[in-house]
């Protein structure tokens with residue numbers, strides 16, 4: 001299981017700094033994405049997200 005970022009994301013970037021696996025990238029048009037192949041499902045990004053936009057995939 002990995003996590004994914006849903007439409008509540010406001011692109012604050014906090015999750016990217018929190019991810020020790022470097023699994024979160026800023027994509028085209030400013031959207032953030034989690035690479036499921038890199039994510040180890042630690043949940044750190046979910047806890048720092050002020051928008052509660054990170055949910056189990």
Ligand code: SF4
Nearest residue numbers: 009010012013015049
């Ligand atoms: S912490 Fe939440 S709101 Fe901020 S970029 Fe990540 S998913 Fe989006």
Ligand code: SF4
Nearest residue numbers: 019039040042043045
């Ligand atoms: S669950 Fe952990 S490894 Fe996966 S994207 Fe979030 S902080 Fe990174």
